[in-house]
Amino acid sequence: MNLDELYQEVILDHYKRPRGVGLREPFEGESHQVNPTCGDEITLRVHVEGGKVADVSYENVGCSISKASASVLYELVNGSTVDDALARLAEFTELMNSKGQDEGDEETLEDAVAFAGVSKYPMRVKCALLGWMAFKDALVRAEASIPGRTDAA
Amino acid sequence: MDAATKLDVEAIRADFPILRRMIGDKPLAYLDSAATSQKPVQVVEAMRRFTEHSNANISRSVHTLGSEATEAYEGARAKVAAFIGAPSADEVVFTKNSTEAINLMAYAFQNAALDPAADPRFKIGPGDEIVVTEMEHHANLIPWQQLALRTGATLKWIGITDHGRLDLESVPEVITERCKIVSFTAVANLLGTVNPTSQITARAREVGALVGLDASQSVPHIPVDVAELGVDFIAFTGHKMLGPTGIGVLWAKADLLDAMPPFLTGGSMIKTVTMERTTFAPAPAKFEAGTPPIAEAVGLAAAVDYLDKLGMENVRAHEKELAGYMLERLETVDGLTVIGPRVPIGRSATVSFTFADVHPHDVGQILDAEGIAVRVGHHCAKPTCDRFGVNATTRASGYVYNTHEEIDRLVEALAQVRKVFG
Secondary structure, X not given: OOHHHHOOHHHHHHHHOOOOEEOOOOOOEEEEEEEOOOOEEEEEEEEEEOOEEEEXXXXXXXXXXXXXXXXXXXXXXXXXXXXXXXXXXXXXXXXXXXXXXXXXXXXXXXXXXXXXXXXHXXXXXXXXXXHHHHHHHHHHHHHHHOOOOOOOO | OOOOOOOOHHHHHHOOHHHHOEEOOEEOEEOEOOOOOOOOHHHHHHHHHHHHHOOOOOOOXXXXXXXXXXXXXXXXXXXXXXXXXOOOHHHEEEEOOHHHHHHHHHHHHHHHHOOOOOOHHHOOOOOOEEEEEOOOXXXXXXXXXXXXXXXXXXXXXEOEOOOOOEOHHHHHHHOOOOEEEEEEEOEOOOOOEEOOOHHHHHHHHHOOOEEEEXXXXXXXXXXXXXXXXXXXXXXXXXXXXXXXOOOEEEEEOHHHHHHOOOOOOOOOOEEEEOOOOEEXXXXXXXXOOOOOOHHHHHHHHHHHHHHHHHOHHHHXXXXXXXXXXXXXXXXXXXXXXXXXXXXXOOEOOEEEEEEOOEOHHHHHHHHHHOOEEOEEEOOOOHHHHHHOOOOOEEEEEOOOOOOHHHHHHHHHHHHHHHHHHO
């Protein structure tokens, strides 16, 4: 089993030095996701402003894959348009479901292509997707709450 | 206790072809028997022989195969009964697993709540109490928790000390006159604690409550005699004791089984049936609706034979020694913290630990690359994890076929984990 493929340096780097970690205000949508098989958890907030993801903030406990994935997510979608963020979400989800058949497009996914190796380990795909599921859910909540609201509880 | 003789581990290993497997280019070190044990050729062979030679449905067929299958199935029941010291084979109910066995008990209470003529021992409602412990596997927590929620009864539990033992001092206060049922684990699946049972069973008797054990982690590893234990029921499962998956056991006292309403209903569990009404067969048939796991029962009987041949006192002695070695070696690993008792007394060869800040999933993945199979996660004991302030642990568990060398490999591989994540 080629461990280097799973634990690429870029993944370990994001794990050891997570980007954008911490819960911040303001935010319009918040999501709490749990991986029931291992107990990993993430709380993630999204602040949307003018059609852009103005901030993604999060607190999480979990394995290196789930923590690095949240950090990569932050880098990728923070400051991008909501449409672009949704496109990255779809692309990353597809990569994770590729069972090692897809290498990912570095142009669009940047550091997230390092997770291509994870898609060969079915037990770990859920770890990699946990933060992204939280992002998807928080974004839906944010968009639902935006008219007439500036602060979500 | 009789003097135990040493197990011939090399000879035992020869009976388990899977232990010769390679994981990549590394030989398998299987340290996950608390999740499921491996099966010796004797078990696999018995099931194959039955399937190829005698397969038929049981109980009603008059043909040769049918009678052979019935004999094999009922023979397995008798064998299991003898293995746990049950006074009668009719007290052994075959289920799918421990979880189903415990649900069968919990549903006896729930179904009794709807039946005005039900035995008062099973009548439960607001004001009544159910007692478990904080170290239960979810299988012996959720059925009781849900029963409490549905009937208005109160769920209470005996806590855990910092050393991973039951807080027995609290027993008189937790188990009160209002208690109807106490169900607790004999051996904790995450902590590895072997619980002393007498104080809890005595208190349950004192207040007139029924008392039972989740014996999933005890029957495979230590001699169990239900008469000696003085409990009302125990639940355990085949696949953790060298047997196949798909078969578990509920043992309960005959008078209790007689008084209990059935759990699942349907074929094979009846005396007479009309369109309006059914009368039920006596136990154990009353609790075995539908075609049971017949080949699995044959496999379980072969597993019981195998363990009997080894001698359960010898199995216990081997695991006690193994537990001592595991604890001693693991304690030398820098940054490793054992969750559970740290001395091999009142302890199984199941050791959970955290390792520096490395998540158990990552530990397990690196160990797997070294051919070492351990379990990672919450081990279906989330409240236990919460009690010790951890989200998950890495758990190594030994059985009759495990060696010191495998423990040494585990310890060495943990250095590798440190290298990647340090």
